[in-house]
Amino acid sequence: MTFRNGLASLLRPEDSVLVLIDHQPFQLANLNSHDPQAVVNNSTALAKAAKAFGVPTILTSVLAERGGLIFSQITDVFPDQAVIDRTFINTWEDQAVVDVVKATGRKQLIIAGLWTEVCVAMPVIHALGDGWDVTVITDASGGTSVESHEVAIQRMIAAGANMMTWLALASEWQRDWARTEHAAELTDIMKHHAAGSGIAFLWEQQLLNTPVPATAG
Template sequence: MASNNLLTPDNHALLLIDHQYLQLLTLRSHEASQVISNAQAISKTAKIFNIPIHLTTAFAERQELLKEIQDVFPEQVPIDRTTLNSWEDSRVVDWVKQTGKNKLVMAGLWTEVCLQMPVLSALADGYEVYFITDASGGASREAHDMAVARMIQAGAIPTTTWSYVSEVQRDWAREETAGEVTKLFEEHGGGFGQGLRWEWQLLGLKEGTR
């Protein structure tokens, strides 16, 4: 039986906030390519498990959502805001309410602005909030770290990309998603993904038989 403290595919909703080009170009807390890969992995996880997810942007006419994320949800038009705090846009809050979920998972650029403010606001409104640190990033390492510390002090729960993916999969006997999650690790899992490919090579397994 799953613990109430653990995330499951049906007990939370996801918000990806402002994964856009200007924010990415000024990212200094993380390697930009890794943040892109992690955000893409989270997006694909939501699709695999049918987790409610919404994408948001700010001033999209100047800079669109990163293609790597938009391509996962080509049918979705991100909520385009003027507010720095996405929780102050009624469309975002209304979408969250419509999901019926009390647990929220968020990631965004930058950590110290567009992620921190909605996390604090959602906590104040009674939601249980998780945030994915390595699919987010700040304009400096200090800015990212101080925002993470402030969110934790306020009661938000930090996690990382592969911890999140593993938590929602939980059991490799769940065959309806296990194959797709394994492929996700292969594509975005860095050294572990390369290890999987090597193991399959040693075992003589071909694409489509894993």
């Protein structure tokens, strides 16, 4: 059952599975909805967060021989994992991908990819029809224009998908800072990928480690 409100609707690492779709040079070359560097940063942060929280992550490309390999920033996070290369534009029509996702036994399906209006929207809408609880990470995705990205998001929301950003997802997986088993890894990811939040944390550490001046007598 898919819940849209209440505690049960929040994402949990033990129930999540992540599919990263077509983060490749060909797609990045015509990415116009975002700063391309930001999408590389955000998709890398998303991959690192999934690894930190033990979330199974499927890497898939389309026609990699022509479109290029998935960004090394992502594959370096999973150095021993094979990438599933497809001919299907719609990832959810590729049985090899679907079988790997189903084998995880999880039902909270999280998707990010390039381009939003094509290689994200099609599998999201397809998987929703198959009964999956689907979340799209919008800032680790991107389209050929601002309009195409935004219209795709509207289309997927209308179909029943949930929209999040990578830091919101990681925070939802963490849920409670008293859960210390992943806190250090998440903090390290934020330091390297969350811009102002990461710098603010480093500044906080500097201040905490700065001796308080002695009061003049």
